[in-house]
Amino acid sequence: xxxxxxxxxxxxxxxxxxxxxxxxxxxxxxxxxxxxxxxxxxxxxxxxxxxxxxxxxxxxxxxxxxxxxxxxxxxxxxxxxxxxxxxxxxxxxxxxxxxxxxxxxxxxxxxxxxxxxxxxxxxxxxxxxxxxxxxxxxxxxxxxxxxxxxxxxxxxxxxxxxxxxxxxxxxxxxxxxxxxxxxxxxxxxxxxxxxxxxxxxxxxxxxxxxxxxxxxxxxxxxxxxxxxxxxxxxxxxxxxxxxxxxxxxxxxxxxxxxxxxxxxxxxxxxxxxxxxxxxxxxxxxxxxxxxxxxxxxxxxxxxxxxxxxxxxxxxxxxxxxxxxxxxxxxxxxxxxxxxxxxxxxxxxxxxxxxxxxxxxxxxxxxxxxxxxxxxxxxxxxxxxxxxxxxxxxxxxxxxxxxxxxxxxxxxxxxxxxxxxxxxxxxxxxxxxxxxxxxxxxxxxxxxxxxxxxxxxxxxxxxxxxxxxxxxxxxxxxxxxxxxxxxxxxxxxxxxxxxxxxxxxxxxxxxxxxxxxxxxxxxxxxxxxxxxxxxxxxxxxxxxxxxxxxxxxxxxxxxxxxxxxxxxxxxxxxxxxxxxxxxxxxxxxxxxxxxxxxxxxxxxxxxxxxxxxxxxxxxxxxxxxxxxxxxxxxxxxxxxxxxxxxxxxxxxxxxxxxxxxxxxxxxxxxxxxxxxxxxxxxxxxxxxxxxxxxxxxxxxxxxxxxxxxxxxxxxxxxxxxxxxxxxxxxxxxxxxxxxxxxx
Numbered sequence: 001x002x003x004x005x006x007x008x009x010x011x012x013x014x015x016x017x018x019x020x021x022x023x024x025x026x027x028x029x030x031x032x033x034x035x036x037x038x039x040x041x042x043x044x045x046x047x048x049x050x051x052x053x054x055x056x057x058x059x060x061x062x063x064x065x066x067x068x069x070x071x072x073x074x075x076x077x078x079x080x081x082x083x084x085x086x087x088x089x090x091x092x093x094x095x096x097x098x099x100x101x102x103x104x105x106x107x108x109x110x111x112x113x114x115x116x117x118x119x120x121x122x123x124x125x126x127x128x129x130x131x132x133x134x135x136x137x138x139x140x141x142x143x144x145x146x147x148x149x150x151x152x153x154x155x156x157x158x159x160x161x162x163x164x165x166x167x168x169x170x171x172x173x174x175x176x177x178x179x180x181x182x183x184x185x186x187x188x189x190x191x192x193x194x195x196x197x198x199x200x201x202x203x204x205x206x207x208x209x210x211x212x213x214x215x216x217x218x219x220x221x222x223x224x225x226x227x228x229x230x231x232x233x234x235x236x237x238x239x240x241x242x243x244x245x246x247x248x249x250x251x252x253x254x255x256x257x258x259x260x261x262x263x264x265x266x267x268x269x270x271x272x273x274x275x276x277x278x279x280x281x282x283x284x285x286x287x288x289x290x291x292x293x294x295x296x297x298x299x300x301x302x303x304x305x306x307x308x309x310x311x312x313x314x315x316x317x318x319x320x321x322x323x324x325x326x327x328x329x330x331x332x333x334x335x336x337x338x339x340x341x342x343x344x345x346x347x348x349x350x351x352x353x354x355x356x357x358x359x360x361x362x363x364x365x366x367x368x369x370x371x372x373x374x375x376x377x378x379x380x381x382x383x384x385x386x387x388x389x390x391x392x393x394x395x396x397x398x399x400x401x402x403x404x405x406x407x408x409x410x411x412x413x414x415x416x417x418x419x420x421x422x423x424x425x426x427x428x429x430x431x432x433x434x435x436x437x438x439x440x441x442x443x444x445x446x447x448x449x450x451x452x453x454x455x456x457x458x459x460x461x462x463x464x465x466x467x468x469x470x471x472x473x474x475x476x477x478x479x480x481x482x483x484x485x486x487x488x489x490x491x492x493x494x495x496x497x498x499x500x501x502x503x504x505x506x507x508x509x510x511x512x513x514x515x516x517x518x519x520x521x522x523x524x525x526x527x528x529x530x531x532x533x534x535x536x537x538x539x540x541x542x543x544x545x546x547x548x549x550x551x552x553x554x555x556x557x558x559x560x561x562x563x564x565x566x567x568x569x570x571x572x573x574x575x576x577x578x579x580x581x582x583x584x585x586x587x588x589x590x591x592x593x594x595x596x597x598x599x600x601x602x603x604x605x606x607x608x609x610x611x612x613x614x615x616x617x618x619x620x621x622x623x624x625x626x627x628x629x630x631x632x633x634x635x636x637x638x639x640x641x642x643x644x645x646x647x648x649x650x651x652x653x654x655x656x657x658x659x660x661x662x663x664x665x666x667x668x669x670x671x672x673x674x675x676x677x678x679x680x681x682x683x684x685x686x687x688x689x690x691x692x693x694x695x696x697x698x699x700x701x702x703x704x705x706x707x708x709x710x711x712x713x714x715x716x717x718x719x720x721x722x723x724x725x726x727x728x729x730x731x732x733x734x735x736x737x738x739x740x741x742x
Contacts, residue, residue, distance in 0.1 A: 100139035106270030147292035200311030257281035282330035380505035386599035402592035440551035478534035567699030581710035601667030613682035670730035677734035
């Protein structure tokens with residue numbers, strides 16, 4: 001696995017952080033091509049990518065992006081949080097979907113956030129709540145301690161956090177003598193509280209054999225000058241020494257192991273490397289009591305608050321230890337460290353973190369692709385009749401579109417009479433018997449409805465389109481039954497079947513479209529192929545032994561299923577009344593145009609109601625995302641549609657399909673409102689049986705309210721008012737479902 005680790009600079013200033021990155025980069029289970037990315041490599045470390053033009057890269061310099069793409073990383077591991085380079089890679093990871101590990105190195109601890117000015121603190125909080133909350137919502141974090149994990153979760157509640165202790169190399173050192181000295185390894189920075197410790201050391205005024213050695217890394221030069229001046233004024237130059245930092249590992253550990261006490265009184269730290277290194281050599285550390293350490297480490301530390309008097313007391317306690325007792329304590333600390341701090345375990349945890357973040361990405365890609373394919377398949381399986389209506393109107397045969405809407409269209413609605421709630425109930429309920437009841441019910445009802453329809457058309461509407469209508473009715477019957485099998489496959493995650501039949505559906509719809517574009521007479525032949533395809537799927541999926549009349553009767557006799565059935569019945573009757581009313585008010589040709597426009601405008605709402613809503617409601621992440629963006633999306637869509645309506649009136653008013661365009665566009669405003677109402681409907685459906693019954697009752701009330709709407713609008717304002725019928729019905733839907741009390 002190839003990991004690119006991001007560090008702002010490889011320098012002595014970042015020594016602790018850089019050492020962690022170097023050790024991780026050396027793990028044998030990583031690809032040999034794993035590297036560190038930085039913008040300055042002061043330490044001349046190998047296997048490093050240097051961003052020569054950092055700020056150019058921040059604006060997505062194409063050469064730099066190409067360079068990263070050529071690296072083909074599996075994971076980005078970002079050390080730190082606040083630098084420009086960290087922000088760039090967080091953004092890059094988000095946009096290009098590269099798995100991301102973030103290791104804050106204590107930068108989310110309260111003291112670290114407040115370590116500089118109040119303005120800097122506010123900027124960090126703004127960055128967290130307005131940018132990182134969104135950009136880092138899908139990454140994982142590495143914490144060094146349980147305490148750090150708590151503060152990561154405080155800001156990123158949904159994130160997975162692995163606790164991995166800092167790893168470091170421990171050279172073998174032979175110690176012959178322990179010197180009476182305090183040592184400090186770290187940066188010159190106010191955050192480190194060096195001034196307070198120096199003042200306490202001066203005030204304690206230990207014997208001249210006791211010294212303080214400061215191996216300081218230059219960070220804040222003004223602060224360093226202030227410390228040097230403080231020592232000079234108090235004439236402690238010979239006992240408090242400012243020494244160049246030591247980065248040679250063996251020399252550093254030799255100095256450390258020969259010292260009496262390590263000093264760490266910073267405002268905050270996260271499992272300080274200097275403390276760990278000291279423990280490995282059996283050396284005690286004097287630390288700020290507010291810094292969190294695991295219990296086994298804290299037992300081997302001397303803790304103090306930062307008042308001068310308290311620090312003086314601790315210094316005196318340390319210098320009063322006998323040499324014999326100190327040697328005994330040194331051995332005890334070494335043993336404790338070897339017992340509790342294993343690097344091999346950290347390697348394994350890091351490996352698990354990598355596997356987790358990569359698999360998480362794969363799972364999301366699979367889920368995303370599968371969700372899309374399920375949606376596409378259900379769409380294509382349910383829109384053949386609306387699709388033919390719209391194509392017929394576009395290609396100048398609105399009368400034929402009206403016939404499709406009135407004959408196969410109404411039969412399709414009749415079939416939906418007992419079933420449009422079935423998918424919702426199949427998804428929300430776990431009763432397995434219900435599935436077989438639904439399939440049996442659809443099977444026997446289909447036979448009955450098709451037989452009746454066949455003879456009615458044969459007797460009362462027999463013409464040259466008879467075979468076309470019969471084929472269309474058969475397709476509709478099988479696609480209606482297959483809808484349940486698609487739901488079953490989705491529920492059981494049989495995505496291979498779904499993907500295969502999605503592709504076949506797409507190919508058949510392309511063939512249907514070509515017959516219209518090329519104005520050939522092959523539509524019936526293509527529909528026969530489509531019918532064969534639907535029948536084949538049914539025979540493959542159906543367990544014929546479970547298709548029995550008892551399940552049919554059980555479904556019919558169950559009161560909790562009759563209620564949703566009646567709600568669907570009322571809605572479909574309302575739609576049939578709409579279609580007949582349109583035919584009565586505007587005639588066969590123009591009613592075909594309205595059928596086409598309403599089919600297009602109602603399509604998103606139908607999809608949401610029958611397909612997407614269940615996934616949105618049952619998946620918490622998708623639901624929260626939907627609630628967050630829908631209002632904004634709806635507002636933008638409304639403005640866009642209004643602009644398009646204005647442009648259509650100006651530039652397309654003389655176009656042959658102008659009526660179709662303008663009716664569809666106005667109705668699309670209703671679609672925005674309709675989806676909001678349907679979301680409320682499904683949210684309440686998901687609350688359980690009692691609320692399901694309330695929703696089904698409201699379905700009936702809503703259907704009663706909209707059924708006469710076409711006739712009322714026509715008699716009030718004529719044909720022009722019919723333009724707003726779908727919009728008005730959508731507003732009615734929203735008001736009805738919103739009024740259901742929880």
